[in-house]
Amino acid sequence: xxxxxxxxxxxxxxxxxxxxxxxxxxxxxxxxxxxxxxxxxxxxxxxxxxxxxxxxxxxxxxxxxxxxxxxxxxxxxxxxxxxxxxxxxxxxxxxxxxxxxxxxxxxxxxxxxxxxxxxxxxxxxxxxxxxxxxxxxxxxxxxxxxxxxxxxxxxxxxxxxxxxxxxxxxxxxxxxxxxxxxxxxxxxxxxxxxxxxxxxxxxxxxxxxxxxxxxxxxxxxxxxxxxxxxxxxxxxxxxxxxxxxxxxxxxxxxxxxxxxxxxxxxxxxxx
Amino acid sequence: xxxxxxxxxxxxxxxxxxxxxxxxxxxxxxxxxxxxxxxxxxxxxxxxxxxxxxxxxxxxxxxxxxxxxxxxxxxxxxxxxxxxxxxxxxxxxxxxxxxxxxxxxxxxxxxxxxxxxxxxxxxxxxxxxxxxxxxxxxxxxxxxxxxxxxxxxxxxxxxxxxxxxxxxxxxxxxxxxxxxxxxxxxxxxxxxxxxxxxxxxxxxxxxxxxxxxxxxxxxxxxxxxxxxxxxxxxxxxxxxxxxxxxxxxxxxxxxxxxxxxxxxxxxxxxx
Numbered sequence: 001x002x003x004x005x006x007x008x009x010x011x012x013x014x015x016x017x018x019x020x021x022x023x024x025x026x027x028x029x030x031x032x033x034x035x036x037x038x039x040x041x042x043x044x045x046x047x048x049x050x051x052x053x054x055x056x057x058x059x060x061x062x063x064x065x066x067x068x069x070x071x072x073x074x075x076x077x078x079x080x081x082x083x084x085x086x087x088x089x090x091x092x093x094x095x096x097x098x099x100x101x102x103x104x105x106x107x108x109x110x111x112x113x114x115x116x117x118x119x120x121x122x123x124x125x126x127x128x129x130x131x132x133x134x135x136x137x138x139x140x141x142x143x144x145x146x147x148x149x150x151x152x153x154x155x156x157x158x159x160x161x162x163x164x165x166x167x168x169x170x171x172x173x174x175x176x177x178x179x180x181x182x183x184x185x186x187x188x189x190x191x192x193x194x195x196x197x198x199x200x201x202x203x204x205x206x207x208x209x210x211x212x213x214x215x216x217x218x219x220x221x222x223x224x225x226x227x228x229x230x231x232x233x234x235x236x237x238x239x240x241x242x243x244x245x246x247x248x249x250x251x252x253x254x255x256x257x258x259x260x261x262x263x264x265x266x267x268x269x270x271x
Numbered sequence: 272x273x274x275x276x277x278x279x280x281x282x283x284x285x286x287x288x289x290x291x292x293x294x295x296x297x298x299x300x301x302x303x304x305x306x307x308x309x310x311x312x313x314x315x316x317x318x319x320x321x322x323x324x325x326x327x328x329x330x331x332x333x334x335x336x337x338x339x340x341x342x343x344x345x346x347x348x349x350x351x352x353x354x355x356x357x358x359x360x361x362x363x364x365x366x367x368x369x370x371x372x373x374x375x376x377x378x379x380x381x382x383x384x385x386x387x388x389x390x391x392x393x394x395x396x397x398x399x400x401x402x403x404x405x406x407x408x409x410x411x412x413x414x415x416x417x418x419x420x421x422x423x424x425x426x427x428x429x430x431x432x433x434x435x436x437x438x439x440x441x442x443x444x445x446x447x448x449x450x451x452x453x454x455x456x457x458x459x460x461x462x463x464x465x466x467x468x469x470x471x472x473x474x475x476x477x478x479x480x481x482x483x484x485x486x487x488x489x490x491x492x493x494x495x496x497x498x499x500x501x502x503x504x505x506x507x508x509x510x511x512x513x514x515x516x517x518x519x520x521x522x523x524x525x526x527x528x529x530x531x532x533x534x535x536x537x538x539x540x541x542x
Contacts, residue, residue, distance in 0.1 A: 003288045014285035015293060017274045018378070022286060023355065024414035025296025031363070056415070057422060082363060084294065092302070092353060092380045094414065094421035094445055107289070109363045130401035130465075131437055135415060142413035143295035143365065144327070144406060150365035151328060166402055174365055194401075 002073055002108045007088060008101040009065045019103055021086025024094065025141040027103075028052040029084040030199075031232050034108070035265035037076035041231055042067070044199045049085060052138040058087045061102050073106050078265065080109040080232045084141070111265075112233045116159070119239025119248065120228065122173070124217075125149040125161040129171050129194035137197040150174045160228060162220070162241070165194050169214040176230040177201035179210060180223035181251065186210035187219075200229040207258055208251075225249035234259050234266040273344060273379045278359060279372040280336045290374055292357025295365065296412040298374075299323040300355040301470075302503050305379070306536035308347040312502055313338070315470045320356065323409040329358045329367065332375050344377050349536065351380040351503045355412070382536075383504045387430070390510030390519065391499060393444070395488075396420040396432040400442050400465035408468040421445045431499060433491070433512070436465050440485040447499035447507065448472035450481060451491055452522065457481035458490075471500040478529055479522075496520035505530050505537040 005012045020026035030045040039045070046063060053060045070081065084105040090097045127149035135142070149163050160173040171189050172178050177198040179188045186208040191197045204210065220226065225246055226238040235256045239246060260267040276283045291297035301316040310316070317334060324331045331337075341352065355376040361368045398420035406413070420434050431444040442460050443449050448469040450459045457479040462468045475481065491497065496517055497509040506527045510517055531538040 014288075015290070017285075019286070019293065020418075022290065022293040022298075022357070022376075023300070023412065024418055025412055026415060026418050027293075029294070056419070080363065086293070092351065092378075094417045096418060096422050098425075105293075107363075127405055128403075130403035132399075132401035132416070134398055134419060140415060141294065141296055142415045144297060144411055144413045145403070146365045147291075147295055147297050147367060148327070148405060151367050154369075 004069060004073060004106045006061065006069065006104050009062060015105075016089045016103060018089045018091065019086055020088065020090045020096070020100075021084065021103065021141055023090070025143070026056070026096075027084055027086030027141040028056070029082060029139055029141060031230070032081045032083070033232050033234075033263070033265040034074050034077060034079050034081045036078065037071065037074040039070065039081060040263045040265065041199050041203070044202060045083075045231070048139060048197065048199065052140060053085070055135070055138055056087070056140065058096065058100050058102060060085060061104050066104065069106055073108055077108060079111050082107045082109065086141070115233065115236045119237040119246065120159040121157060121240040122238055123153060123158050123161045124242065125152050125163045125174065127152065127163065128166045129163050130166055131193040133193050136193050136195060137191045139196050146174045164217070168217070170217060170220050171195040173228050176228035176233070176236065178220070179204060179208070179227050179229065180215065180220055181225040181249065182219055182223045187213050187215060189213070189215050198229065199231040200234060203259070204229050204235065204255065207255060225252055227252050227255070234263070275340060275344060275377045277332065277340065277375050280333060286376075287360045287374060289360045289362065290357055291359065291361045291367070291371075292355065292374060292412055294361070296414070297327070297367075298355055298357030298412040299327070300353060300410055300412060302501070303352045303354070304503050304534070304536040305345050305348060305350050305352045307349065308342065308345040310341065310352060311534045311536065312470050312474075315473060316502070319410060319468065319470065323411060324356070326406070326409055327358070327411065329371050329373060331356060332373050337375065340377055344379055348379060350382045353378045353380060357412070386504065386507045390508040390517070391430040392428060392511040393509055394424060394429050394432045395513065396423055396434045396445065398423065398434065399437045400434050401437055402464040404464050407464050407466060408462045410467050417445045435488070439488070441488055441491050442466040444499050447501040447504070449491070450475060450479070450498050450500065451486065451494035452496040452520065453490055453494045458484050458486060460484070460486050469500065470502040471505060474530070475500050475506065475526065478526060496523055498523050498526070505534070
């Protein structure tokens, strides 16, 4: 795995001491699919970073500088590109520095394993997502809830876990958004109180004309079809959730083909 | 500021790449008062780390090894010692490594400024604390709520801000616990749904026979006396909260003297 660090527009060898990303999770990240050196969804990833940076009130590094370094790191590769941007070095204490210089990290990882042809097997997680509207939707670095949820199982036959909020509504998988076909309409959970507004979720909402709603456990279990999605893995059909199982659904297969047609990284995964 | 890094029992020069503390805030920390090379409350700090490590399910480094390095770093100094322990390096994705090796960081900082003789001036923060019982009480590294709250003011005449939960009950200051004298009894907010179980809070509860309760804003404002406390600064009398003001209270002065008698770092701050 290749890793490069920068503070502002300067390359550095390592994470600086007293980095607020490490001290407080005071940062943001994006996980992006790279294909032949290009990040097809770059504009959407950068827009989400900008929303996060506004909410946390720090300046992002210069986008042109980041893109140059991305191109240099990728060098025509396929895989998953991760970008972390923290508020940068700071003193002890929560008060943010008056003029922080962001620390950003680029790393290139292998492409994810292709999802099983029959669809994913899911479980319900016990760990809940707390309601925090001030941070909801953002891909910030405070992710202990997801860590605890993902640590609930090690069985490799279980591919993902669904998480509920502390109020009981279904929000997402640990690292993917959720769509369900219910009442003849595609629905994805709202992410205005917790959860992450995924880049692939945004694409799928547009492609399906999906609506946002609060979803109960019973509504997910009664759905006619279910899929997960994220920007690294695209559209992931779901085959099983506990005792419930679903057969492959033509609308999900069609959506995968549409994604493959629009985003070259996902073309190889669709027959 | 002196900083030392270790992975397991090995000294390293920097934060390792892919550290889960930076990626997800997947770690714990302690902020301790050091006096002439000694950390008086070490056992209580280590106990809280152990509680946190159990909740996050990773092993702490060997305590004897950490204490040796603490002694070497402190070298008879006074000040504030910070210890961060993360789950250590890991791959991409939330799933914790099966056998993580913790990364820990020791840093020595100046002793805090002595609190103003008349008492602190507080404000109410707008940022709320989300309810997450699975993480409540722990001093973990997911601290964006405190960062956002502390960023609400820059006026140096305001010393701290009080935070409420998303349900409206008063929990703590951004970096200190809260005690109020109300109905002739000392009360401190419960930290079972959010907030941090402070080491100085534990000491003060014992010293005062204080009870834990959910506190409304009106109960704080109607209190006969209020103080904040943390392990770096001890007991901090409160003089003002918005329009409300309090005169110095003999019970708070007495508690400060008692702390000074028991914990040598705080002796210099009491007349």
